[in-house]
Amino acid sequence: MNVSPEIRDVRSGSGQRGETPIRTEDLERFAPEQPSPALSPGRPMRFWLLFCVIAAALGLAFYAYFPPGSAEPSETGSESGEEFAKLGDIFANLAAGFGGIQKFSANGLALFRELGSLEREWPDLMLDQKGGELLARLESIKKRIGELRGAVGSISGGGGLGLESDLIRADDFLAAFIPWLGSEEPRRIAVLLQNPSELRPGGGFVGSYTELVIRKGNLESMEVRDINDPDRELTVKMIPPRPLQGLVSRWRAADANWFLDFPVSARKVLGFLEASEFYSREQKKFDGLIGLSATVISDLLKETGPIVLRDGKLILDDGNFLVEIQKQVQTGQAEGSDYPKSVLREFAPILTEKIKTLPADRRAALFRNLSEWVGEKDIQAFFKENAIQDFFRYLGASGESFRPPQNWYGDYLAVTAANVGGGKSDLFLEQRTELKLQLEEEGGLVGELNIVRKHSGDRSEFWWYKVPSQSYIQVYVPEGAKLTEAAGGRQRTITPRSSYAGFETDPELKAIESSREKLDNFPAWEKFRNGGKDIFATWSRVESGAEDKMSLRYFRRLPMPPSDGRSFEFIFEKQSGLQGEYAFEIDAPVGFRFRENDLPIFEYSTKEMPARLKFTLTLEEL
Numbered sequence: 039m040n041v042s043p044e045i046r047d048v049r050s051g052s053g054q055r056g057e058t059p060i061r062t063e064d065l066e067r068f069a070p071e072q073p074s075p076a077l078s079p080g081r082p083m084r085f086w087l088l089f090c091v092i093a094a095a096l097g098l099a100f101y102a103y104f105p106p107g108s109a110e111p112s113e114t115g116s117e118s119g120e121e122f123a124k125l126g127d128i129f130a131n132l133a134a135g136f137g138g139i140q141k142f143s144a145n146g147l148a149l150f151r152e153l154g155s156l157e158r159e160w161p162d163l164m165l166d167q168k169g170g171e172l173l174a175r176l177e178s179i180k181k182r183i184g185e186l187r188g189a190v191g192s193i194s195g196g197g198g199l200g201l202e203s204d205l206i207r208a209d210d211f212l213a214a215f216i217p218w219l220g221s222e223e224p225r226r227i228a229v230l231l232q233n234p235s236e237l238r239p240g241g242g243f244v245g246s247y248t249e250l251v252i253r254k255g256n257l258e259s260m261e262v263r264d265i266n267d268p269d270r271e272l273t274v275k276m277i278p279p280r281p282l283q284g285l286v287s288r289w290r291a292a293d294a295n296w297f298l299d300f301p302v303s304a305r306k307v308l309g310f311l312e313a314s315e316f317y318s319r320e321q322k323k324f325d326g327l328i329g330l331s332a333t334v335i336s337d338l339l340k341e342t343g344p345i346v347l348r349d350g351k352l353i354l355d356d357g358n359f360l361v362e363i364q365k366q367v368q369t370g371q372a373e374g375s376d377y378p379k380s381v382l383r384e385f386a387p388i389l390t391e392k393i394k395t396l397p398a399d400r401r402a403a404l405f406r407n408l409s410e411w412v413g414e415k416d417i418q419a420f421f422k423e424n425a426i427q428d429f430f431r432y433l434g435a436s437g438e439s440f441r442p443p444q445n446w447y448g449d450y451l452a453v454t455a456a457n458v459g460g461g462k463s464d465l466f467l468e469q470r471t472e473l474k475l476q477l478e479e480e481g482g483l484v485g486e487l488n489i490v491r492k493h494s495g496d497r498s499e500f501w502w503y504k505v506p507s508q509s510y511i512q513v514y515v516p517e518g519a520k521l522t523e524a525a526g527g528r529q530r531t532i533t534p535r536s537s538y539a540g541f542e543t544d545p546e547l548k549a550i551e552s553s554r555e556k557l558d559n560f561p562a563w564e565k566f567r568n569g570g571k572d573i574f575a576t577w578s579r580v581e582s583g584a585e586d587k588m589s590l591r592y593f594r595r596l597p598m599p600p601s602d603g604r605s606f607e608f609i610f611e612k613q614s615g616l617q618g619e620y621a622f623e624i625d626a627p628v629g630f631r632f633r634e635n636d637l638p639i640f641e642y643s644t645k646e647m648p649a650r651l652k653f654t655l656t657l658e659e660l
Contacts, residue, residue, distance in 0.1 A: 149182040169255025173220045180212040207432055214425030218325075225252040228311060228327045231335075231382075232295065234615035235364060235462035235503075239454040239512065240295035240303035240437070241329050241418065241614035242464075245367075246379055262383050265292045268314035275541045276310075280551055281510040283534040285459055288541070298454050298514065298613065299569065300329065300437025301427075302546065304420035326421035329437070331615050332360045333416045337407055341400050342392035347384050354385065361500075364462055368502055415614035415649040434649060440609055441570045442516040445597040448607030449475055449483060450571070452514040455491075455578070455616060461505035466495035467580070469618035477606065477627045481599035487513065488589045489526075496583035507580040511588070512573050514611075519572045519592040526588030527562035527576030563590070600627045602659040610651045619645050622653075630657045 156175050163172040183205055190202045218225065227250045232242030244265050251259040269290040278289035279296050286293060291314070294306035304327040312323055339345070339356040346353050354362055363381060370378025377383075393404070411417040418437030421427045430436045442450050453471055457464050472488040489511070495503040511527070550573075555565040566573040580586040598604075608624060621643040624632075631638045633656040640655055 149179065149186055152179050152182060163255075167256050169220070169253075173216060173255045176212060176216050176219070180209065180216065183209050183212070207429060210425055211429035214423055215429075218423055218426065219252065220255050222254065224258065225325045226250065226322060227252070228308065228324055230295070230307070230327065230329045232329050232331055232615060233360075233462075234332055234617075235360065235465040236457045236460070237454075237464045237509070237613070237615055238293075238295045238456050239298045239613060240300050241331060241415075242295070243457065244292050244295050244307065246382055262386060264377065264379050268311050268316040271315040272310060272313060273315060274310070274313045277538050277541045277543050277547075279547060280532060281456065281458055283536075284532045285535075287535040289544070295329075296456070296547075298452055298512075298611070299439040300418040300614075301420045304329070304418075306544070308420075325423070326419065326426075328420075329418040329614070331411075331416040333414070334407075334411055335359055337411075338389065338393070338404065341396060341404055342389060345385065345388050345392060347381065347388065352381070360465065364502065365500065368500070413648050415612060418614060437614065437649075439514075439569060440611055440650065446516070446607070447596055447598060447604060448516075448609065449485065449594070450514070450516050450609045450611075451485075451487070452611040452613070453487075453489065454512045454514075454613045455509040456512075458508055458510050460508040462502045463493060463495050463505055463507040463580075463582075464509075464615075466493060466498060466503050466582075467507050467509075468492045468494060469616065470621075471618060472621045472623075473610075474623045474625070475608065476625045477596075477600060477630075479600065479627045479629065481596045483594045483596050485515065485519075485592045485594070486589070487591075488587070490585060490587050491578055491580050492585040493580040493582050504582045506582065507578070507586075509578045510575065511578050512575045513590065514571045514573055515592060516594060517567060517570050517572050519574075519594045521557060521560060521563065521565070521574060521590060521592050523591035524557075524560040524563050524574075524589070526578075526586065527560075528579055529562050530577040600630055600657050602630075602657060604657045606655045606657065608653045608655075610647070612647045612649055612651075614649075617645075618647075619643070620647050624653070624655060626655075626657060629660050631660060632656065633658045 152175070156179065163169070163175070187202060187205045187209065190205060229248040229250060230241075230244050231246050231248075232238075232240075233245055234242045236243035238244075247263055247265060249259075249261045249263055250257065269292055272288075272290055276289040277283075278286050278293060282289070282293055282296075289310070291307050291310035294310055295303045296306070297303045308324045308327055311317055317323075336356040336359055339354065339359055344353050344355040352362060352366070363385075366381040367378050370380065396404075408417065412433065412435045415437060417435065419430045419435050420437075421430065427436060431438055439452070440450060442448070451473055455464070455467075455469070468491070470488075470490045470492075474486040476484040476486075478484065491507065491509075493507050495505070495507075498504060550566055550568045553567040557563050557565060563574055563576045566575060574590060574592075576588065578586050578588065600606075606624070608622070610620070610622070622641065624640045626632055626638040626640075632640050634640070640653070642653070
């Protein structure tokens, strides 16, 4: 595939092959399906509203993990406040010509003033045991949303239908979230710190987590824990996923982040935590789970500056945080420490104090980073309360995997790597993924996928980064794909560490593994089915300083042949924590071109992949 290494992001209007630019009116077609709302006054109002509500919900975990202090922000020093003021100007100066516009503008301005105030003040309300006031603020915002809904409904010409739909979603969310937050019963949330040095399909290996308890709008307790604490007291014996059976004797919370679909991983992790006597002896249950990547912590350190630990012997900053924390953990394990991850317990309160001293505009900047973290899958959230989870799904924060619809004229790709016995090598693993799709005249589709994995751990001084990378690779494509060619990949003999006599079987895992199909023509690869997708799986082993290549070619029959004006969709989903380069080429059928660039070939490449990328290309007959 001849794809230029130049990064050409169609969302910014850069050119394609031949430097033919995408027309401005077509740029929105290439935005990720679930874009993160950019925080600028020029964005549609509904993005501001939705962002502020999602930020408040996610922020319960974020600020509890590293809570700010109670310092009063400057009335004029908040960049966020200035942006909300600018948005107020937009409401105040909307052009006339729509029925009900005056009422709409007044209600919108009042709502955003309240949201701006809450953005600056709600962490202190919650952490200073002012949960009652926080809940009252949320009730007021819900009331304003109701008033704005009425005003939007009065706009003539149907111009407010899209906004009204968003307001209904926000209203429904708050109707469930406010009583949930204000409950007399404790609300327990697990916040996972996922390690990208040891990737798993749902993000990274779960070595530590924070247990938050919220009651009546107040943060009641926060405990940083080692995942081994509940796993040691887990009496349930569950058969682990087959690729893990040579590594562990039973499935547990630490290894339950096994699914690309984050809600499934979250349910498994919570299920193991709740089954452990660590929690079950007091019948403690969890209400939700939030996964954080190390990027979140690094971004915090960019704002606070370096943190000094261990009597001045350890300095952590945004560039060395992950490496130095891993070094401390490995040293503690080698020395037989009772709690080798104690550095995290020392680190968290000091970071908290640093955040307390940040000026108001810097604290607001951290708050607004939530948008980027959600968009990059650095934060993924799961809540048992359906109305709350539905809203997170709508915002693209749930980490839920796309399910191809019936009769879909499109294609889908996701590639996951699960570190199984590869140490912490993923931090030094660079992956390039290239996909070429050829649409055929008769209605077929041919996909050619190339994956190159390069291990640069030989540049590290630490042995745990130098060990061979050993990963279980899964390639997800829509159901009905037939593998016609394959190269690379490895067979791996797995010797289970248990006979599994008397063990329980997870029904979802059993359904996937029972669909296993051996591919006689390609013995290094296997095929599974799950969630409307076919999964081609193999093993990759890369020595330090070397690279591994694998490729496959597959054929799918699309539900209909190409025709003039027909839209073809392509969706790519990123594995949380996996960084790399991506290049895509889509070739139109013979006799067609794409309306968006007036060419028969569309190309896109990037090093900054969002959580979900979607292209919609319109066929034009030549």
